[in-house]
Amino acid sequence: MKIKVLVVGCGDRATVYCHEGVDNLKQMQVVAAVDPNPERLRYMRENFGVAKNMCFDNIEDVLAIGKIADAVINGTMDSLHLATAVPFLKQGYHMLLEKPLVNNKADLLHLKSVAEQNNVKLMTCHVLRYAPFYRKVKELIASGTIGKVQNIQTSERVGAYHSSVSYVRGKWASEAECGSSLLLAKCCHDLDLICWLNNTTTPVEVYSNGDRTYFTVQNAPVGSGTRCLVDCPETVRKNCIYEAEAMYIKNTVLPWYPWQCTGKNWQDVTEEEKYESLKTNNPHGRCVFKCGGDLLDHQNVVVRFGNGSTANHMVLLGAMKPTRTIFVSGTEGEIEGDPSGELIVRKFDKNTDFFTEEKIAFDDKQGETGGHYGGDRGLVADFIDYLCGKTPSISCTDIADSINGHLTVFAADKSVKADKPVTIDYKADDHE
Ligand SMILES: NC(=O)c1ccc[n+]([C@@H]2O[C@H](COP(=O)([O-])OP(=O)(O)OC[C@H]3O[C@@H](n4cnc5c(N)ncnc54)[C@H](O)[C@@H]3O)[C@@H](O)[C@H]2O)c1
The missing domain is CATH 3.30.360.10 (Dihydrodipicolinate Reductase; domain 2)
Incomplete structure (x- = not known):
């Protein structure tokens, strides 16, 4: 038996779980997808065979057609979790919700009580x-x-x-x-x-x-600029651990993150576009000491x-x-x-x-480069088992x-x- 999932927020994390469930465990079918980014919906169609009329750019449209899957995989960004989880829990969907669940105690306890009141299983992605x-x-x-x-x-x-x-x-x-x-x-x-x-x-x-x-700005190298490939002298860049060209174009660790701001799937971004992006509006092109975080x-x-x-x-x-x-x-x-x-x-x-x-x-x-030491697959397998009524694992x-x-x-x-x-x-x- 395959569980049917609706994916809300089809970014990096949600698609990792889909690949685990669909391709590796072969116990999951993705029946619908929601994401405001058309490139991510294209990814869902091409990789998981989601039908075009089952791709939505907002949650309201999919909520309006009623319950169409067993569960939601919610991979939206942190601040959207509560708003994109509660309506689906209320509609009776089980859910795999990314961490952090929410960012404060009141919302956390509210989320828990919504899941309990609607008798649905809500698991979070504590993959470790x-x-x-x-x-x-x-x-x-x-x-x-x-x-x-x-x-x-x-x-x-x-x-x-x-x-x-x-x-x-x-x-x-x-x-x-x-x-x-x-x-x-x-x-x-x-x-x-x-x-x-x-x-x-x-x-x-x-x-x-x-x-x-x-x-902090006080630790910026003497003579550094504000954007590595624009106004930071070569003499400074060559001694800087965080210089953007070496870190993001030459390295291949976590290769998707630096190019998300382009709106394209990272595999499709050309080297020319990468340089242009780092020189212009890519936040990863900024001096690491002057980002103001x-x-x-x-x-x-x-x-x-x-x-x-x-x-x-x-x-x-x-x-x-x-x-x-x-x-x-x-x-x-x-x-x-x-x-x-x-x-x-x-x-x-x-x-x-x-x-x-x-x-x-x-x-x-694999460490930080992916897979969470094998945790990603284990989480998805356990979520499927849990939904199928098996006894929850010690990790649940x-x-x-x-x-x-x-x-x-x-x-x-x-x-x-x-x-x-x-x-x-x-x-x-x-x-x-
Ligand atoms: N479990 C882990 O170890 C782990 C690791 C990294 C990130 N995360 C968490 O996973 C979550 C997602 O991170 P990510 O890196 O995959 O982000 P991402 O930016 O790759 O994916 C988020 C997706 O949500 C879409 N989106 C934006 N607004 C939306 C809306 N209103 N409705 C539906 N979709 C919407 C975006 O277009 C994007 O495709 C975050 O909460 C993050 O903290 C967890």
């Missing part, structure tokens, strides 16, 4: 829960291998390229414009992992600090849980080597590793030098188990501004 690495960590904790969790430490060092193309020059560069802070856009995954791994309890208090100290470029979060356990997360933009790490300390053992390398499980042992060590290799080296990102990470992010960002710990009280009484 499905990466074999993190799933193994979860299984080890759930099986009691390391005893009771005392502390979880995670870090995310976002590589220079990804930092620049997404959070400094890119579409998440400004919280004021896109609605998401750095922690919400990048680390709602990590805070979700922490809360999911430790979900025999709930987060109760958060303290966070952070700043933007690197991507408002996101923090590093942040620390400390979480206290109801059972007394704690967690720490650190995120940093501009790392040389993109990496996520985790260390879980339990009463009878510990787990350490990074998802593109190996997982180490240590257990107390009286007969050796105090502990034994088991190493488990994870060979998915149903909204009921996905709100704690988001609430922790909201509290952390509030804490940065207030410079004091913030209590998570679960009341829908504010929009912060």
Whole structure:
């Protein structure tokens, strides 16, 4: 049996999920698509055989014809999630909704209650829960291998390229414009992992600090211009990590992001058009230090849980080597590793030098360049299973188990501004 999906927001993420469901898992059929960009609708017709009369440039027209699929894959940008999710949930569609679900507590709890009232399954795209690495960590904790969790430490060092193309020059560069802070856009995954791994309890208090100290005009190289290929001297450019030609034309990491502003599918943009775009109106052509974004470029979060356990997360933009790490300390053992390398499980042992060590290799080296360490496919497979009535997997990102990470992010960002710990009280009484 194939599940029928309607895709709302046919951009990068939604089409990744469609390729997984249609081409790789062969358990999904895309029956309709909504996107104001005609190029994206063309992509849906050509890649998934969506009929021309089932392509819509706005959600109202498809809502007007009633329920036409089992589920919606909602891959719109962050600030559109609530408005493009609620009407479909009310019409009885199940939904796979991109993260961040929304950007404040009141909207999050509203979204959850709409899904519950309409008896529909709402999963979010916390793809890392499905990466074999993190799933193994979860299984080890759930099986009691390391005893009771005392502390979880995670870090995310976002590589220079990804930092620049997404959070400094890119579409998440400004919280004021896109609605998401750095922690919400990048680390709602990590805070979700922490809360999911430790979900025999709930987060109760958060303290966070952070700043933007690197991507500032004061750090622009002496003599630099405002647009790399227009007014920045060659002598300056050649020593700049973030120089646009090397970063976006010569590199091929995350190749779709720099050219989205052209309105064309990135594969169709010619080299000549790329140069012209970087020289004129492409935001990625601007000096990385003079973009004027408002996101923090590093942040620390400390979480206290109801059972007394704690967690720490650190995120940093501009790392040389993109990496996520985790260390879980339990009463009878510990787990350490990074998802593109190996997982180490240590257990107390009286007969050796105090502990034994088991190493488990994870060979998915895709890291930040795609696939989320294998999580994308696992998420889609689980969504299909969940819709087909199978028992949800240990990773299942149903909204009921996905709100704690988001609430922790909201509290952390509030804490940065207030410079004091913030209590998570679960009341829908504010929009912060
Ligand atoms: N799960 C993850 O790891 C992950 C990774 C990257 C991005 N994301 C999230 O996925 C979401 C989409 O990101 P993306 O990079 O795919 O964005 P995108 O810009 O590639 O796709 C968004 C699409 O929505 C369309 N759109 C705009 N207004 C619309 C409307 N009113 N109705 C329907 N469609 C509309 C746009 O034309 C575009 O095609 C974001 O919320 C982002 O934060 C998640």
